């Protein structure tokens with residue numbers, strides 16, 4: 001872990017010399033990731049993750065996504081907007097793939113990297129002379145991470161996401177984990193439609209992970225060999241997702257199974 005922290009420090013705060021009080025202060029804060037991320041993914045790190053041909057393009061897309069945000073050509077912080085070409089402001093990602101291939105890991109690692117670069121660099125406890133060395137951002141990013149079914153619960157009476165403006169609609173970056181795990185009902189369609197539409201119309205990005213394939217989301221007409229497939233969500237939702245989220249398809253075997261052997 002010490003080695004990982006040292007590599008993280010030189011990547012995120014390259015101006016700071018080891019064995020200085022500033023180094024110690026920052027190192028303590030980057031030892032774990034964003035508090036928004038579930039505990040088991042708090043150490044997910046785009047640059048430390050194991051990379052192979054099944055997930056490499058996903059990790060690289062995550063690195064690119066963060067870089068664009070950090071360099072000011074942001075999908076997230078539109079006050080920093082300079083010369084964005086597609087991907088557009090507000091563009092998120094959708095990570096498709098079977099169980100255990102690392103979708104949540106990548107989404108969490110993006111949240112962690114943004115947390116280190118935007119939030120830790122802005123901590124009040126950090127001396128301002130040191131802060132200027134790391135190019136602090138004008139405001140921290142509000143990153144929210146919801147398991148989709150837990151989010152749906154939070155839209156019911158007494159939950160934290162009731163009404164038109166909620167943390168999920170307003171946050172700078174929303175991560176919706178495990179879309180498609182729910183039993184789809186009219187209520188679910190309506191919640192998803194409202195949430196995505198609100199974020200779409202305010203150009204706020206959303207990162208989605210799902211076991212559904214793109215065809216399962218949109219449905220297919222079928223042909224001579226394959227029967228037609230009904231869409232998981234209505235056409236408006238499928239269109240929104242396609243427009244809002246850059247598509248990444250992960251393949252391969254579950255890393256959980258590999259770990260269990």
Ligand SMILES: Nc1ncnc2c1ncn2[C@@H]1O[C@H](COP(=O)(O)OP(=O)(O)OP(=O)(O)O)[C@@H](O)[C@H]1O
Pocket residue numbers: 040041048049050051055097098099100101102103104105106178209210211255256
């Ligand atoms: N690139 C990676 N390097 C190291 N560990 C990884 C990597 N990708 C995934 N893992 C680990 O493998 C396990 C499965 O990954 P993850 O939970 O992200 O899969 P998933 O695709 O989201 O699966 P599900 O569809 O079941 O939600 C987790 O413990 C995760 O931390």
Ligand SMILES: [Mg+2]
Pocket residue numbers: 103104105177178209
């Ligand atoms: Mg997952």
